Amino acid sequence: MADVAHDGHQAMLLTSDNRYDTIFLDIGLPDVDGRDLCRRMRAAGPSKLACVVAVTGDERHVQEQSEYFDGAFLKPLTEDGFKAALNAC
Numbered sequence: 001m002a003d004v005a006h007d008g009h010q011a012m013l014l015t016s017d018n019r020y021d022t023i024f025l026d027i028g029l030p031d032v033d034g035r036d037l038c039r040r041m042r043a044a045g046p047s048k049l050a051c052v053v054a055v056t057g058d059e060r061h062v063q064e065q066s067e068y069f070d071g072a073f074l075k076p077l078t079e080d081g082f083k084a085a086l087n088a089c
Contacts, residue, residue: 008032012040019046022089024077025069027056038068051089 003018005011008029015023023041027034038052054072056062062072071088073081 008034008037011037015041015047015050016045020050022051022053022086023047024053024055024085027054027058027061035068042068053085053089 003014003020005014008031011025011029014020025034025038029037034054034056038054041050041052042048051070052068054061054065054069055075055077056072057075059074062074065072071085073085077085
């Protein structure tokens, strides 16, 4: 199953109601910091064990990957980067 959330609130609702194996999460969401959202997703819900991959436009976030992310990639995420992220999970 693949879903798209356009903000942190919608992402939290989706992960509260559905179990995902892999989540690609933008760190710079319009309404919440992606790192905080990842912490909340990991705390409870059916997706708490999902592989969470951060996608960011800031290279520092890739280098300083949060303990909550299983991987981090720079935008734009290329096809090769997407495959590498899935393989890392």
